[in-house]
Amino acid sequence: MLQLGPIDGLIEVFGPFAIPILLFVAGFVGYLVLVALGRTGWGGD
Structure with missing residues (x-):
């Protein structure tokens, strides 16, 4: 079995x-992060 740490518990x-x-x-x-950044004008023209 793979040991995935905290994901294994989930x-x-x-x-x-x-x-x-x-x-x-x-x-x-x-x-949601990309949409928020797009609304603030980050990475745009």
Whole structure:
């Protein structure tokens, strides 16, 4: 079995569905950060 540190504990509690949920949450947070930066004009023209 892989040793994933704190993620291993999440998998034991929530099952294998924890990994796609974590990826979705990380992607959603990243999207929100990019939208926020776009609204402030960072990285634009």
